[in-house]
Amino acid sequence: EVQVVQSGSEVRRPGSTVKISCKVSGHSFTDFSIHWVKLAPGKGLEWMGLVHPEDDDTMYAEKFQGRVTMTADTSSDTAYMELSSLRSEDTAVYYCATITAVTPNDYWGQGTLVTVSS
């Protein structure tokens, strides 16, 4: 059984940086692309980008380019998403997921709440 477990809630000041982890177990980590999805209060799901653990290749949504860094550590089967220059609009639940267009191998973490507040 595939399990995706994310790190716990974070509180950050505006202008700071947050780094969230996402550990995948029960399947070969490098078989997946790890996506990050934002769910802000009162808003819908928003795709932020992805990282391919096999080669560390990344793709970022234009909106987050320059502020987000996604990485993957194959030694621990863990992906990371770092978001910098935080502002109040970044307050949201962030999910990691193995989204795919062609297979049912679509697994989501439990979500990590990031609160940005002064």
Added chain:
Amino acid sequence: QSVLTQPPSVSGTPGQRVTISCSGSTSNIGSTTVNWYLHVPGTAPKLLIYRNNQWPSGVPERFSGSKSGTSASLAISGLQSEDEGDYYCAAWDDSLNAWVFGGGTKLTVL
């Protein structure tokens, strides 16, 4: 404004059939496949349909997906109270080089 357009809300009574539409363009739905997700607040989104009309293991067949041109739809038959939540369509967009989600449709079972 989401790239994929969904109605903000739909409702139905138990046992009824409802449909949720998802309108896109030639760079997303028109050129690739569509996933459908259910998100119940406080839980992780769950894949209901992949590749337009395929069911992941464990998803009942009263959820069905279809696609025509640049639009897709999700039909839910035999509506149950536990079907309440927010439904999202999603697809890859070739122009944006990004996955795009619909704005979400809140389903209420009356």
